Amino acid sequence: MAERPPAVSGPAVTAPAVTDEPVPTVVADGVHITYTVHGTRGGRGSATSALSRILSRRSAPGARQVHAVRGVSFAAYKGEAIGLIGSNGSGKSTLLKAVAGLLPPTEGRIFTRGQPSLLGVNAALMSDLTGERNVILGGLAMGMSREQVRERYDDIVKFSGINEKDDFISLPMRTYSSGMGARLRFSIAAAKSHEVLLIDEALSTGDATFQRRSQRRIAELREEAGTVFLVSHSNKTITETCDRALWLESGTLRMDGPAAEVVAAYEEFTGKKK
Amino acid sequence: MSQPITPTTPAQGPNRAPDSTRPPRNQARPGTGTGAETDLTALARRHGLTVSGARPTLPEYLRGLWSRRHFIAAFATARLTAQYSQAKLGQIWQIMTPLLNAAVYYFIFGVLLGTRDGVPDFVPFLVTGVFVWTFTSSSIMAGTRAISGNLGLVRALHFPRAALPIALALQQLQQLLFSMGALTVILVCFGQYPRPSWLLVAPVLALHALFNTGISMAVARLAARTPDIAQLMPFVLRTWMYVSGVMWSVDKVAGDDRVPHWVTVALECNPAAVYIDLMRFALIDSFTADRLPPHIWAVALGWALFAAIGGFLFFWKAEEEYGRG
Numbered sequence: 001m002a003e004r005p006p007a008v009s010g011p012a013v014t015a016p017a018v019t020d021e022p023v024p025t026v027v028a029d030g031v032h033i034t035y036t037v038h039g040t041r042g043g044r045g046s047a048t049s050a051l052s053r054i055l056s057r058r059s060a061p062g063a064r065q066v067h068a069v070r071g072v073s074f075a076a077y078k079g080e081a082i083g084l085i086g087s088n089g090s091g092k093s094t095l096l097k098a099v100a101g102l103l104p105p106t107e108g109r110i111f112t113r114g115q116p117s118l119l120g121v122n123a124a125l126m127s128d129l130t131g132e133r134n135v136i137l138g139g140l141a142m143g144m145s146r147e148q149v150r151e152r153y154d155d156i157v158k159f160s161g162i163n164e165k166d167d168f169i170s171l172p173m174r175t176y177s178s179g180m181g182a183r184l185r186f187s188i189a190a191a192k193s194h195e196v197l198l199i200d201e202a203l204s205t206g207d208a209t210f211q212r213r214s215q216r217r218i219a220e221l222r223e224e225a226g227t228v229f230l231v232s233h234s235n236k237t238i239t240e241t242c243d244r245a246l247w248l249e250s251g252t253l254r255m256d257g258p259a260a261e262v263v264a265a266y267e268e269f270t271g272k273k274k
Numbered sequence: 275m276s277q278p279i280t281p282t283t284p285a286q287g288p289n290r291a292p293d294s295t296r297p298p299r300n301q302a303r304p305g306t307g308t309g310a311e312t313d314l315t316a317l318a319r320r321h322g323l324t325v326s327g328a329r330p331t332l333p334e335y336l337r338g339l340w341s342r343r344h345f346i347a348a349f350a351t352a353r354l355t356a357q358y359s360q361a362k363l364g365q366i367w368q369i370m371t372p373l374l375n376a377a378v379y380y381f382i383f384g385v386l387l388g389t390r391d392g393v394p395d396f397v398p399f400l401v402t403g404v405f406v407w408t409f410t411s412s413s414i415m416a417g418t419r420a421i422s423g424n425l426g427l428v429r430a431l432h433f434p435r436a437a438l439p440i441a442l443a444l445q446q447l448q449q450l451l452f453s454m455g456a457l458t459v460i461l462v463c464f465g466q467y468p469r470p471s472w473l474l475v476a477p478v479l480a481l482h483a484l485f486n487t488g489i490s491m492a493v494a495r496l497a498a499r500t501p502d503i504a505q506l507m508p509f510v511l512r513t514w515m516y517v518s519g520v521m522w523s524v525d526k527v528a529g530d531d532r533v534p535h536w537v538t539v540a541l542e543c544n545p546a547a548v549y550i551d552l553m554r555f556a557l558i559d560s561f562t563a564d565r566l567p568p569h570i571w572a573v574a575l576g577w578a579l580f581a582a583i584g585g586f587l588f589f590w591k592a593e594e595e596y597g598r599g
Binding site for chain 2: 023026028029030073098099100101102103110111112113125126127129133141142143145146189
């Protein structure tokens with residue numbers, strides 16, 4: 001695990017080798033991602049066929065290759081917030097998973113500074129533990145010291161707004177609504193400055209107040225020299241939060257540029273399809 | 275420094291005004307040229323970026339793990355207390371579960387099958403065996419779910435994944451300490467009073483915990499790749515339990531001339547049996563040193579080191595793969 005700056009905040013990242021060059025945080029170089037989906041042909045098959053498959057070391061008959069990302073290249077720099085847009089199934093989430101190191105690219109390479117954190121929609125942290133435990137354990141898992149966690153605890157809970165209506169923080173996280181869970185997860189992950197933070201629609205379940213709050217926090221993370229990737233189907237969120245956007249369509253990068261322009265082109269494209 | 279510029283997309287806008295120092299972005303290129311790839315790779319290399327999802331080196335990994343020691347301890351304790359949070363009796367189950375287990379085994383093996391014949395102090399003998407065995411089996415079962423049961427955590431936050439099986443094994447050790455409390459009461463009830471040899475419990479537990487943690491890590495890697503291991507494991511564990519002398523005495527079988535020599539050696543070197551017998555030796559008066567196989571401490575130490583080091587290396591070797599899929 002790469003050594004990270006111990007400080008909770010502050011741009012304590014190694015100085016760039018060339019000063020006048022913007023420092024990249026994520027570089028994707030001709031990335032292709034193919035993954036195998038099992039069970040496309042009627043469930044998993046019978047037990048005997050599964051056994052003979054294991055014995056003969058063949059791949060499952062229902063397995064199919066999905067070429068989700070086809071040759072995507074880009075470089076993301078310090079302090080950028082990058083929106084990923086595209087219709088459903090265009091490979092946005094797959095690309096983020098690959099940046100996070102959770103899916104290996106079949107071809108090409110992805111380079112990152114530090115270890116990116118991925119916030120997904122359904123990524124409950126520890127659902128049978130209370131919100132309070134989740135905050136503490138999440139902080140410790142991210143490498144914060146006990147003192148740092150204690151210092152930041154109130155801020156995290158306040159930021160999440162979990163306790164605004166009632167004392168929800170002492171309840172197990174499985175009792176939370178999806179919006180509350182997403183808020184707490186984002187608050188925990190955002191308590192530390194990340195070099196690369198990947199947000200996969202995790203903010204879309206929050207209410208308007210929380211959306212505004214998280215937009216502010218994303219802006220702060222960018223100032224702390226982090227890079228934020230945001231997948232959202234709300235074009236408004238992308239234009240408000242991001243300064244740059246990548247438009248993926250059926251696995252290829254269709255456009256890369258200032259958020260407003262890319263979103264406008266995307267809207268024109270989706271409008272035509274009606 | 276030259277950023278690749280391929281103006282293939284019509285909607286190319288001007289560079290953003292606030293950032294004129296920034297080089298123009300590379301546009302989408304349906305067919306990626308090889309020249310551009312080397313440029314991007316060179317850019318990444320120049321700034322010391324690392325390949326995403328690469329496995330950290332062993333010293334880095336150990337450092338990361340050491341810095342997460344508070345996480346491991348807090349995670350184990352939180353899991354232990356959450357375990358029975360849905361039950362009405364709550365934490366009472368910490369003690370009740372091992373006691374009921376022991377009661378069931380006593381009923382079947384002590385009363386119905388009569389394996390107690392010839393084993394002095396059968397109840398302390400059996401209860402010790404059951405508790406120590408439960409430590410092994412539950413650590414291994416926890417290991418099978420170490421990754422799959424914590425996928426949200428694995429995907430969202432970055433930490434050395436070995437923290438999970440280690441924390442789960444630690445949770446089982448804490449659980450065993452609760453059981454040992456109950457065991458002390460049972461021992462005293464059956465006339466086994468504390469004596470100096472009880473101090474041997476500490477080294478036995480330390481070696482046993484090392485062994486279990488190692489096995490738990492190894493199983494965690496296997497089960498992360500093949501989830502079916504979690505289904506198969508209860509059967510493996512049950513078989514292992516029956517050959518480990520939990521409810522019968524290994525030295526009785528080993529002393530029998532009709533048993534082939536290799537079976538005797540295998541029974542005596544079985545790590546589960548070794549830790550169970552050492553614990554009985556520490557706690558029970560009538561379980562004397564002559565009932566232990568030769569070189570048992572060396573065997574116990576060997577298994578502990580082999581499992582801990584081997585399991586850790588085996589787990590680390592697939593570090594980049596956890597959470598995939």
